[in-house]
Amino acid sequence: MKELTGKxxxxxxxxxxxxxxxxLELAERGAQVVIDYVAHPEAENELERKIASLGSRAVGVKADISLVADIELLVSRAVSTFGQLxxxxxxxxxETRTSVLDTSESQYDKVLAINLKSAFFSTQIAARQMIKQEAGGRIINITSVHEDWPMPGNTAYCLSKGGMRMLTRTAALELAPHGILVTAVGPGAVATPINLSTMKDPALMQKLDSVIPLGRMAKPEEIAQVVGFLSGGGASYMTAATLFVxxxxxxxSPGL
Structure with missing residues (x-):
């Protein structure tokens, strides 16, 4: 039996x-998954097909996670479809890639709402459901090296990730009596759409690769495997911590 079967x-x-x-990583480990998305429903549909081929189930929910009502929808859909969370x-x-001097109010509000507000209320709403179930649970925050490491020219993003760092630690202590483990994964540079402008510029890529000791960006799957670990039995005594990947x-030296 796969480790997350029944989860x-x-x-x-x-x-x-x-x-x-x-x-995909959680589905490969046997979990049933609710996939939140705001655009590109065709990509979500393709994920559902892939997960079905793995012998698991998934359901997509279009939700704006900067809105508390939409977070509640995600949790209620998980429970109504699969019976639990x-x-x-x-x-x-x-991110906006803007500095302290250049970030507008609307840019700041959007970054903090999507990155930090959503994580706070998702933690709250998910934890309430897990407490009701009386079986513990896992809350995993995808932060960044920039929860700790400054990135001049991307200030609002760094603020949001720093906030997620303290959310992880504080919520973990509050929720520990309920058997709910709260951890974070802090990726470095990853080959995803958010880094597309860098990936398209050979000079920037050469500069970036030169300051990464392993000499390359991470693949998304390498981050996902750590999330899979934190979701399973091997991480049963881990909480209030960030694993940097x-x-x-x-x-x-942060001279990027």
């Missing part, structure tokens, strides 16, 4: 990039 997961931003890789992955995120990037 139900929700993944926000689940139909592209790291999110799609996480959805065991794993919630706060993966959705955006960055190829050693944080230990280099």
């Amino acid at each position: 139900v997961a929700v993944v926000t931003g689940g139909n592209s990039g790291i999110g799609a890789a996480i959805v 065991d794993i919630f992955v706060n993966n959705a995120g955006i 960055d190829g050693g990037l944080m230990h280099q």
